[in-house]
Amino acid sequence: MDASRAETDPSDPGTAWTARLQRLSSRLPTRAKIVGGAAQGLMSATAAILAYLPTKPLGLQEGFWGSITAIAVVQSELSATTTSARDQFVGAAIGGMVSSALVTWGGQSVAVYALAVVVSMTVCWMFNVSSAARLSGSTATIVALVPHHGTVEWMMLSRIAEVGWGIAVGVSVVWLVNRIEKLVGSGNPTEAPADPGAESLK
16 A cells, blocks of 8 residues: 555545545635635634744743644544644654654764654554654654754654644644534524424324
């Protein structure tokens, strides 16, 4: 099985929802697309701001990664959001641990970076989370190539913490929005159709 097929496995609820929403959105009229895009943008912006604001007090120097992660995981359906959140966290954890170990061993260099990407993606496939492979490679890129202050272990822990915080905020925002939508919908029930059998008994 190739990577593209693994990442679009129809048996995965989150992937199935995403594919279904993409098909439906392509058939929507322009006004519905604008409303849907605006709603997605508002949820994403809310999650990004909430993820960014507390990072400085928490001692996270690059809090924008929390915002980036929150935007990446936010989707209209909670199931798709949780699937994306899982991939984000697993990818960050595997890529961070693998790359930090290799950088500690061999230092920051192009050769170590390339090895970190290959090993990170291989580990994702070994643990049957191939959909997180690209994200692990992105994390390995940050740890292995980006200049940083302090130890590489601290950078890895900071990155995982920032991603984890962004995930928590993104999932919470989507859960809250879905909850409000259900409450609003239950408050406006549609009238049940008349039972023709009941009419015949009169």
